[in-house]
Amino acid sequence: MKKVLLFLIDSMMPQVLERCIALKKAPGLQFFMERGQYIPDCVTVFPTMTASIDCSLVTGVYPDQHQVPGLVWYDPETKEIVNYINGAAQVLKIGLEQCATNVLFDLNERHLSKEVKTIHEELEESGLVSGSINVIAHRGHKRHKVQLPVALQAATRFKRQVKVSGPTIMSLGTLVKPDIFRPITWNWSQTLQSSYGINDAYAIDVLIEVVRSGKQPDFSLVYLPDNDHKLHRSPGEAVEHLAEVDQQLVRFLNSYASWEEVLEQNVCLFISDHGQTVIGDSQEHNIPLEELLNEFSIHRLGTEVSKEHDVVICNNERMAYLYPVHEEKMTALISALVKEKRIDLIAWKEGAKIAVRKGGTEQTLRFWKGRSYRDPYGADWDAEGDFQVLGVHLNDRELTFDAYPDAFSRLYGALFSQKAAVVAITAAPGFEFISESAPTHLGGGSHGSLHKQDSLIPLLVAGTARLFPTPARLIDVKSFILQELAVQTVPV
Ligand SMILES: [Zn+2]
Incomplete structure (x- = not known):
């Protein structure tokens, strides 16, 4: 049976990939595209932030099941702001130690629901070997020693012997090295400035070494x-940036006797x-959350959340979670938000229903799990109100999405990832939320929203005769790979 390789390329967009190939700047990706299936409109998870998406990729479910709500979120039970490292200023305020603990340990061992299984767990329970290179969601059945860099050891109280779980073959930059292989020759890619090996060059170094060792796992997930x-x-140099990723893929292809041999031995996704x-470019493209909510007492980062506070802000760039500390303030909070036209969508839970309002309007749509309508992914819903809020088209009982792909399941996934009362807001195209110490990208690129610009991703499958089912979603990748490796999927 062929091995399976899944490459996760952060922020790769379909139109950029196509342009890059048309300009002959991505020979590696072109090689795979010419020999495989290309899907330009695969739908990812909401919020469109790496942490919750990685969890969905390895578990095959949306956040309502895996329970990791986003990159930054709040747990009202423990009164803890969780930040899997976004923005240096925010991390310093919350504390490097806490953020490092969040991303190194809590994400996999505490936050990711035990009710769902990762692809690594399922494969290794079936007697196969799995591998994870530099992916932050990596829970598995083996324990791996974390070797903290000196700078991190000094800044935190981490003990040297801290361990994390993962599949048999596991790499997390220079922090967790696959210990059955000879060490990768030290180079610049392993320095602090290069995120201790969490970068493309180091990931490809590790992959090449893993393959050469003759101990390539049946499945490997590689994060670039x-x-x-x-x-x-x-963002204006998007094609050049992707061309540089391609150079790393070419390095991998060149490590074989021929490029064709790569596909003879592997299924590549x-x-x-x-x-x-x-x-x-201009300041008005930052939506200032503190200003907008100035009638409320807003929690400050690095302090305890107390009864004196009205709202906790968790900023995920083009999306934010707002947690009312007192549930009776929910209505006032929503009223303050709907005045702002730069906010695209405002969504919250009402019992088992989701209510969504378009910013700057009174238009509201409510939907819930039901039986009146079926979406393109086979999920059944009931809905009432203004379908235009989410640009939903109705044809008898078939509903389709356009501007907000798979909108119902994805909003449901985000809001029901926690029991807590929470409001999810997204920024209109061209805008981003700004709040205490959050990173900002005026004139640059950003993501997080439900809109298709942030949500549609390319998917390339080569080396197998099987076709990936369409319409495609990122959450369906796990079962496709399990089937490719002839593993019976266990319903959760
Ligand atoms: Zn990003």
Whole structure:
């Protein structure tokens, strides 16, 4: 049986991929595209932020089941702001130690629901070997020692012997090295400035070494993050940024006797986690959340959430979770938000229903799990109100989405990822939320929203005769791979 390789290229967008190939700047990706199935409109998870998406990729479910709501979120039970490292200023306020604990340990061992299984857990329970290279969601049945860099050891109280779980073959930059292989020759890609090996060059170094060792796992998930960082800064050079990712893929292809041999031995999939939207240059493209909510007492980062507070802000760039500390303030909070036209959507729970309002209007749509309508992915819903809020088209009992792909399941997934009362807001195209110490990208790229610009990703499948089912979603990748490896899927 062939091995399966899944490459996760952060912020790769379909139109950029197509342009890059048309300009002959991506020979590696072109090689796979010419020999495989290309899906330009695969739908990712909401919020369109890496942490919750990675969890969906490895578990095959939306956040209502895996319970990781986003990159930044709040747990009212423990009164803890969770930040899997977004924005240096925010991380310093919350505390490096807490954020490092969140991303290194809590995400996999505490937050990711035990009710769902990762692809690594399922494969290894079936007697196969699984591998994870630099992916932050990596829960598995083996324990791996984390070797913290000296700078992190000094800044935190981490003990040297801290361990995380993962599949048999596991790499997390220079922090967790696959210990059955010879060490990768030290180079610049392993320095602090290069995120201790969480970068494309190091990930490909590890992959090449894993394959050469003769111990390549049946499945390997490889995360390539560089494209995201570059796009945030200079979205106008998107093609050049993706071309640089391609150079790393070519390095991998060249490690075989021939490129064709790669597909003789492997099924290769390439997917992105989300797109990016270009943010306007001027200050007005930042939607200032504290200003907008100035009638409320807003929790400050780095302090305890107390009864004196009205709202906790968790900023996920083009999306934000707002948590009312007192549920009776929910209505007032929503009223303050609907005045703002730069807010695209405002969504919240009403019992088992989701209510969504378009910013700056009175238009509201409510939907819930039911039986009146069926969406293109086979889920059944009931709905009432203004379908235009989410641009939903109705044809008898078939409903279809356009501007907000798979809108019902994805909003449901985000809002029901927690029991707590919470309001989810998204920014209109060209805008981004700004709040205390949050990163901002005026004139750059950003993401997080439900809109198709942030939500449609390319999916490439090569080396198998099987076709990926369409319309495609990122959450369906896991079962496709399990089937490819002839593993019976266990319903959760
Ligand atoms: Zn990003």
